[in-house]
Amino acid sequence: MFSVFRAYLSDKIQLSDEDYRMIESVSMFKKLRKRQYLMQEGDIWRNNAFVCQGLLRTYRVDDKGVEHIINFAMENWWIGDRESLATGNPSGFNIDALEDSVVLLINKENFDSLCKKLPPLNDLVHTIIHRSFIASQNRINAFLSYTAEEKYIYFRDKYPDFAMRVPQQMIASYLGMTPETLSRIKRQIARK
Amino acid sequence: MFSVFRAYLSDKIQLSDEDYRMIESVSMFKKLRKRQYLMQEGDIWRNNAFVCQGLLRTYRVDDKGVEHIINFAMENWWIGDRESLATGNPSGFNIDALEDSVVLLINKENFDSLCKKLPPLNDLVHTIIHRSFIASQNRINAFLSYTAEEKYIYFRDKYPDFAMRVPQQMIASYLGMTPETLSRIKRQIARK
DNA sequence: GAAATTTCTTATCATAGATCAATTGGCGCT
DNA sequence: AGCGCCAATTGATCTATGATAAGAAATTTC
Numbered sequence: 128m129f130s131v132f133r134a135y136l137s138d139k140i141q142l143s144d145e146d147y148r149m150i151e152s153v154s155m156f157k158k159l160r161k162r163q164y165l166m167q168e169g170d171i172w173r174n175n176a177f178v179c180q181g182l183l184r185t186y187r188v189d190d191k192g193v194e195h196i197i198n199f200a201m202e203n204w205w206i207g208d209r210e211s212l213a214t215g216n217p218s219g220f221n222i223d224a225l226e227d228s229v230v231l232l233i234n235k236e237n238f239d240s241l242c243k244k245l246p247p248l249n250d251l252v253h254t255i256i257h258r259s260f261i262a263s264q265n266r267i268n269a270f271l272s273y274t275a276e277e278k279y280i281y282f283r284d285k286y287p288d289f290a291m292r293v294p295q296q297m298i299a300s301y302l303g304m305t306p307e308t309l310s311r312i313k314r315q316i317a318r319k
Numbered sequence: 320m321f322s323v324f325r326a327y328l329s330d331k332i333q334l335s336d337e338d339y340r341m342i343e344s345v346s347m348f349k350k351l352r353k354r355q356y357l358m359q360e361g362d363i364w365r366n367n368a369f370v371c372q373g374l375l376r377t378y379r380v381d382d383k384g385v386e387h388i389i390n391f392a393m394e395n396w397w398i399g400d401r402e403s404l405a406t407g408n409p410s411g412f413n414i415d416a417l418e419d420s421v422v423l424l425i426n427k428e429n430f431d432s433l434c435k436k437l438p439p440l441n442d443l444v445h446t447i448i449h450r451s452f453i454a455s456q457n458r459i460n461a462f463l464s465y466t467a468e469e470k471y472i473y474f475r476d477k478y479p480d481f482a483m484r485v486p487q488q489m490i491a492s493y494l495g496m497t498p499e500t501l502s503r504i505k506r507q508i509a510r511k
Numbered sequence: 512g513a514a515a516t517t518t519c520t521t522a523t524c525a526t527a528g529a530t531c532a533a534t535t536g537g538c539g540c541t
Numbered sequence: 542a543g544c545g546c547c548a549a550t551t552g553a554t555c556t557a558t559g560a561t562a563a564g565a566a567a568t569t570t571c
Binding site: 187189195197210213253256259260261263264265267268271272300303 | 379458459460
């Protein structure tokens with residue numbers, strides 16, 4: 128499974144075999160069955176996590192017990208709660224697997240020390256956070272400007288992989304609408 | 320006006336007088352009158368910008384001509400379109416001043432070279448982007464989970480300075496509701 | 512491969528918030 | 542003080558989406 132991470136890294140940055148050995152030596156793997164939690168609300172998140180295989184979601188449960196999906200992550204995506212990681216406070220989110228999955232984990236201390244020793248890795252992390260921020264801004268824009276239909280079309284076109292693999296009710300949750308509304312919207316689009 | 324930026328930086332990181340001289344030598348200042356644009360849709364954004372004085376907004380205009388406010392920025396906040404800055408593509412956003420303002424600008428090339436020479440500045444930038452990302456995630460969560468009233472209360476409590484200074488219709492736009500709805504919500508809250 | 516479970520669709524009704532339209536209030540300007 | 546301008550409030554509808562419910566389709570389980 129480390130090969131997936133290695134392939135990902137070597138596609139983005141230049142590292143030596145020695146560097147990879149160092150990374151692998153602090154990597155932990157966690158297999159998750161469908162529905163299994165990687166993190167639960169109240170836990171403190173202490174890792175950097177990379178999805179080697181499968182599909183996961185980050186979500187929050189509101190006062191009425193309704194789940195709201197913040198993010199999805201599949202192979203070659205990072206996942207976790209950066210706020211909890213940064214502050215050391217318990218997370219308000221849950222993360223669980225939507226499919227059987229394998230996640231690579233490197234704890235905060237080890238990861239920080241890797242970043243110090245491997246500047247390209249450090250740069251990569253900053254690039255990813257930067258991109259995540261930009262994507263978040265665009266998602267906020269979608270919430271502000273788009274109708275339910277426009278939000279779905281934007282999602283489908285921007286993340287076709289997720290649109291194919293994620294159950295429809297969860298796409299609805301991610302887009303901030305009910306499954307019924309999404310179902311209606313899909314029918315409307317199909318009719319055109 | 321550089322003193323504002325210097326005070327901001329010295330509160331967060333350790334730099335020498337020489338470092339500050341270097342920063343100041345590449346800093347440009349732009350005075351903006353109320354309603355004046357700092358950037359318009361279609362422009363390519365090539366700066367890092369820090370608000371020394373005043374209040375600005377980043378917003379988008381949708382197909383129907385409705386403005387949607389993505390962000391506010393006041394003294395000691397950074398502003399700009401990081402997507403346009405990173406990609407070199409024209410921005411889809413507008414930035415203008417809600418009050419007479421002064422903005423410090425450092426163009427991309429100069430800023431990048433400053434970051435290379437001054438590691439603490441580099442770290443600070445990454446910290447800010449990281450925090451911005453976390454704030455964006457929380458805002459997304461608010462869009463997913465909160466009613467109009469909850470969104471307003473969250474905003475008012477988290478950003479009391481903006482809640483005081485920003486015209487109400489613009490707060491409504493930022494929160495993704497109409498000015499009428501916000502007005503009614505405030506009345507309801509007051510009655511309790 | 513049939514039963515059980517879950518997901519998706521469809522229909523009807525309910526509602527938060529939008530839209531449209533005045534009215535009121537605040538503030539600078541002459 | 543009075544006029545003009547813009548922001549905020551209020552009221553009267555309207556509408557997109559939510560809530561509920563029930564059946565159809567798909568998927569899982571044994």
